Structures are given as structure tokens and as C-alpha cells.
Amino acid sequence: MREFQALPAQPAPVDTVGPIGWMKTNLFSTPINAVVSISIFAFLVYVLPDTIDWLFFSANWVGSTQDVCSAEGAGDGACWVFVSAWMQQFIYGSYPDPELWRVNAALVALGLVIAAPYLLPKHFRNTVGVPLFLLFPFIGAAFLDGRIFGLEYVSTDFWGGFSLNIFLAAASIIIAFPLSFLWALGRRSDMPFVRSVCVILIEFFRGVPVLALFFMGSVMLPLFFPEGVTIDKLLRVWIVLILFMSGYMAEVFRGGFQAIPQGQYEAADSLGLSYWQKTLLIIFPQVIKVSMPNILATFVMLFKNTTFLLIIGIFEILNTTQTALTNSNWLEGHAAEGYIFVGLVFWCCCFGMSMISSNIEKKLDTSHRS
Amino acid sequence: MSVEQQGQPLSAEDDVIIIKELNKWYGSFHVLKDINLNVKRGEKIVICGPSGSGKSTMIRCINRLEEFQRGSLIVNGVEMIEDVKNIEAIRREVGMVFQHFNLFPHLTILENLTLGPIWVQKKPKEEAEATAMKYLERVKIPDQANKFPGQLSGGQQQRVAIARSLCMSPQIMLFDEPTSALDPEMIKEVLDVMVELADEGMTMLCVTHEMGFAKKVADRVIFMDGGEIVEQNTPHEFFDNPETDRLQLFLSQILEH
Ligand SMILES: Nc1ncnc2c1ncn2[C@@H]1O[C@H](COP(=O)(O)OP(=O)(O)OP(=O)(O)O)[C@@H](O)[C@H]1O
Ligand SMILES: [Mg+2]
Numbered sequence: 001m002r003e004f005q006a007l008p009a010q011p012a013p014v015d016t017v018g019p020i021g022w023m024k025t026n027l028f029s030t031p032i033n034a035v036v037s038i039s040i041f042a043f044l045v046y047v048l049p050d051t052i053d054w055l056f057f058s059a060n061w062v063g064s065t066q067d068v069c070s071a072e073g074a075g076d077g078a079c080w081v082f083v084s085a086w087m088q089q090f091i092y093g094s095y096p097d098p099e100l101w102r103v104n105a106a107l108v109a110l111g112l113v114i115a116a117p118y119l120l121p122k123h124f125r126n127t128v129g130v131p132l133f134l135l136f137p138f139i140g141a142a143f144l145d146g147r148i149f150g151l152e153y154v155s156t157d158f159w160g161g162f163s164l165n166i167f168l169a170a171a172s173i174i175i176a177f178p179l180s181f182l183w184a185l186g187r188r189s190d191m192p193f194v195r196s197v198c199v200i201l202i203e204f205f206r207g208v209p210v211l212a213l214f215f216m217g218s219v220m221l222p223l224f225f226p227e228g229v230t231i232d233k234l235l236r237v238w239i240v241l242i243l244f245m246s247g248y249m250a251e252v253f254r255g256g257f258q259a260i261p262q263g264q265y266e267a268a269d270s271l272g273l274s275y276w277q278k279t280l281l282i283i284f285p286q287v288i289k290v291s292m293p294n295i296l297a298t299f300v301m302l303f304k305n306t307t308f309l310l311i312i313g314i315f316e317i318l319n320t321t322q323t324a325l326t327n328s329n330w331l332e333g334h335a336a337e338g339y340i341f342v343g344l345v346f347w348c349c350c351f352g353m354s355m356i357s358s359n360i361e362k363k364l365d366t367s368h369r370s
Numbered sequence: 371m372s373v374e375q376q377g378q379p380l381s382a383e384d385d386v387i388i389i390k391e392l393n394k395w396y397g398s399f400h401v402l403k404d405i406n407l408n409v410k411r412g413e414k415i416v417i418c419g420p421s422g423s424g425k426s427t428m429i430r431c432i433n434r435l436e437e438f439q440r441g442s443l444i445v446n447g448v449e450m451i452e453d454v455k456n457i458e459a460i461r462r463e464v465g466m467v468f469q470h471f472n473l474f475p476h477l478t479i480l481e482n483l484t485l486g487p488i489w490v491q492k493k494p495k496e497e498a499e500a501t502a503m504k505y506l507e508r509v510k511i512p513d514q515a516n517k518f519p520g521q522l523s524g525g526q527q528q529r530v531a532i533a534r535s536l537c538m539s540p541q542i543m544l545f546d547e548p549t550s551a552l553d554p555e556m557i558k559e560v561l562d563v564m565v566e567l568a569d570e571g572m573t574m575l576c577v578t579h580e581m582g583f584a585k586k587v588a589d590r591v592i593f594m595d596g597g598e599i600v601e602q603n604t605p606h607e608f609f610d611n612p613e614t615d616r617l618q619l620f621l622s623q624i625l626e627h
Contacts (some may be wrong), residue, residue: 263470263472264474267468270435270535271535272458
């Protein structure tokens, strides 16, 4: 790559530097700007001290029952004891205590599988990394279930909490990856039948609201199976999430396909590569690369949408929180604390992901393009 | 590989490309009109003509990047028919170099060169890499093997593209304006490689307006206009005694520059 020689920096004019300069240009550049800035500032002064006091200084942090918060002399701020007392349920649902290590192990394994492309030497990426990635949802589910591995059986009724949100979102996007790529390919196909099937699938799963899809999954899907066959509720939800995600990702991939110049196809053709060789070796890696930021954005959406599952009775984190709020030992109204906690957890995860995504974008921007 | 092994008809044992009455339409637009062209093994042909005359379309028919509606085309003894096996067989024998290089940006130079041999010819990786390095030496950039295409200059990229085609040991090489996207100072380094290739006896069809190159290596220069082959001749006759008015006009236009 070319080397750039940076010019030596020059000191900026005095009144554009420092906090005063910054405020001049950003907050008080015009009279309207100044009015808006001052009103926002006044509002913050009015609200912030109480909020901060409630959140931190008068909050109750230690203890294990709500009596700590209502006791004589307790702070009148937030009751974080509620969150810490229920922490295990918020994260693991009602997964049995002695088996919790399995959830932790699965979370770590998920992290490793996702990081594998960066950790593994290039040579093993396709031969080891990709199969591991695609098999993870199945192995992970079997591991949490336990029967195949000779571990104690934990029915999906006990799975729950934030770990379930993570697993569902991850397991869905992993399977949606190849599926949506096939749909996107099909949408570009010359074969009218393949093309129309793919268009219908994509538009259906993109067009129907995800809540309606969840209801269809939990109410209608069983109708399609023969009498007596029951499909696990979580499995149905997983299928719905995969299809929903695939609809969106197929559109993301479609955009990616359009970014690939015609010359790439022609060069691959002129070398005599077959259709699948061309698609998998030349087109797929480039499509993934340009689509990566959008894929992550879609994933963030899916991840947040997993909280809708509370409506059909899946004990993901939001449902767990509501259950905790109606627990007879905690009836003094800790909704604010509970929802702030859930919000914070999601915000941290989603913010982390958008950091990663902008990082990737920057990387793509500077790397080898031709 | 000898001609007999290719199982060519005896009557045309020297002709690696036989184009008969080839016609192509884009919708109602008649791009190629009754093209007839035979190319002998080892022959070097330069094709020129005004923009939009169908030069690219014609040579792209030879490796089926474009399909045609009427006529016949036999490449290296294999008739071009609507059949994936046939098309792939022909493409293995025909290398192509594009105006915009079309290297694969996500692969290193070495990977660009070994992709075809490994996946199409099923060669072992080591052998493919050895061959690739040999051709990189020939186009004089072995030191760039592990870089990515975006890190190379245009002239270097085009030489890599030529090497990539050569790695497939093609019988025929097609060039579609290989130097017209290059800065002037890089044109020579690419033309040098092409001249060398011509000297080694490669069968070449080259669309170019580099008349110096045509005079130096071409056995025959073809002038296309309006989808037809208007005139063809040895370079000497072609440039010094153009027969048709259209060619005279064309030559006067390009020589003005
Ligand atoms: N996909 C297409 N659909 C319709 N018309 C096309 C298509 N591709 C090319 N053409 C037309 O066919 C004609 C021949 O195109 P071609 O690219 O073969 O010309 P060319 O001789 O290579 O010109 P240039 O010197 O500009 O590359 C042009 O008039 C062009 O507009
Ligand atoms: Mg052209």
C-alpha cells in the first residue's frame, strides 16, 4: 500500500480550540441554537440531580429481600436489590442450579465460534471454522438439553433469561446465513419457478410483522404436523426466527450482489469455473464482505425482537422480569429497576455490536479493493 | 497437446477457431452480421474498428461470455452448443484478458493465479503454486505474489491477469482492449509481455488500437464496422493500402491522434 507522509499539524486559531471554542461553534453558533442549548441545559439541571440521586446515591444495593429497601433508614432511591436477587433468573431462567455451568460453557463456546475466523489460521478457516459455526446451534442445543451427551436432561421449559435471548438470536442468524444466501441466489436465478418461490418466501417473511409470525409459529405450525407429533415450542420459535431473519438477510445479500461488478462473473466464467465454484469462491466472499455492516444491523434488530417472545410465553429476559415483578415477595413495585436493567443489558450488547460493525466498516474501507 | 489429440476434423486441422455465418442480436439490434473467421494455430490476429462495431461482442462469443443466435463456432475441435460441459471444456482452452483486469480483489495475487488450476484442473496446490510463480516471473512481478490486487498498479494488475490466464495453459488467448484502461507509462510493460507471448507461438486474438503492436506481431489485422468484418489483411497491406473507404476513414481518424 502507498505510504502517506502526513503534513506537520499547525496550531488552530485560538478561539476555535478548548471548551470555549467548542461551545461557540457547537452550542451557540446562532441565536436559535443558543436558545435550544440553554433550554436543554436547564432541563438537565432540573432533572439530572434527582435522577442520579435515585439511581445511585439513595439506592439500595446490598441485601436479598425487598425488606432491605422498605426498612427504616433505607434509601428512598432505586431498589437494586431486586435486580441482584433475581439476577440468576434474569440470566439463566429456571435452568437448574447444578447445571448452570452448561449454559456458561455454551456461551463461551458461542463466543469462540464467532471469534474463530480471527483466531484460526487462514488454512483452517474454511475446513474447521465454517463447519463449527454451522453446527454450533445443534450441538449447543443438544448440550443444553443434555440427553445425547449423557448429562442430566433439562427440558426447554426451564431454559430462559438473557442467555436464551442470546442463544435464540445467535442460533437463528447462523442458520439464516446460508439459507438467506440461497434465497438471494434464487431471486437472481434464470429459472422462473425458483425465482418466484424465493421472491414469495422473502417477501412473506419480510412483510408479515414478527409478532404475527410468532403467533403463527406457536398456533398454526402444529397444525401442519401429523396428529400426536408435538414439536417443542422453542424449536418452533427458532424456526420462525430463522425464516424471519432469512427474509431480511436475503434482501441484504441482494444489495451485496449488486455491488459485485459484472467483470467478476466474467473472469470466473472465463477461467472455466462451474456455477457453484464461481458462486462460493468468488461471489460469496465478496458479497459477505460488503454486506457485513448491514448483516450486523439486521442482527441487532433480530436480537431486540427476541423480547417479543414474552407474548407467547417464552421465558426470555423480559418475561422473566415480569414474572419477578408479580412474585408475592416483591410486590412493592420495582418495575422501573427491572426495566432499566433489561434496557441496559440490551443497550450494552447492541452498542457493542455497532462498535464492532463500524470497526469492520473502517477495515473494509481501507483494505484491498480494486 | 497435438492437434490429433483434440480430435479435430481433418479438413481444418490447422484452424483452432472456425466461425461460420455467426449472427447475434440484442433484442432487435443486429450486433454481429454473418461473421466468418478462421484462425490458425499460432496465428496472431488484431481486431480494430470504431466504438460499438461489435469487436468485444465477437471475441466474447468465442468463450461464450456472449451467446449468439445463428451460425456455428468450433473452438479447438469442440463445437459450441448449448451445453454446460461443452462450454466449460471450451473455456478451459481459452484464456481471456479484460480491459479492467477483473482480478479477484479478495484473493492474493498467488491465489488469483492458482484458483483455476486447483479448482478447474484439479491440480495439487504445490504444483499450482509452482506454476503460478513461474508465470509471475515471466510477467516480472514475482515479488508481488502475496499482495492483494488493490495494492498493485494498473499495469501490474494487467500483467497478473495475463499470468492468471496463462496458468490454465490455454490454447488460445483473447484480449479485449488490454491496455486502454492504463496510464500511458504502463502500456509498454503490458505490451512487452504480450509480444513475448506472441513470440512463443500462442494463438492470440486481440482487440486493440495499439497500431504499433499490430504492426509488430499481427499476422492479420481485421477491421470491423457496424457488426461486420469489413476488411482483413496483413498489417503491411492493411495500413499502407486500405481498400475500403470505411477503413481509410478509420485509419485517418486514429492516426490523427
Ligand atoms: N448487453 C447489451 N445489450 C444491448 N446492446 C448491447 C449490449 N452490449 C453491447 N451492446 C451494443 O452492441 C454494440 C457492440 O458492442 P461492443 O461492446 O461489441 O462494441 P465494441 O466494438 O467492443 O466497442 P468499444 O470499442 O466501445 O469497446 C454496441 O452498439 C453496443 O451498444
Ligand atoms: Mg469493446
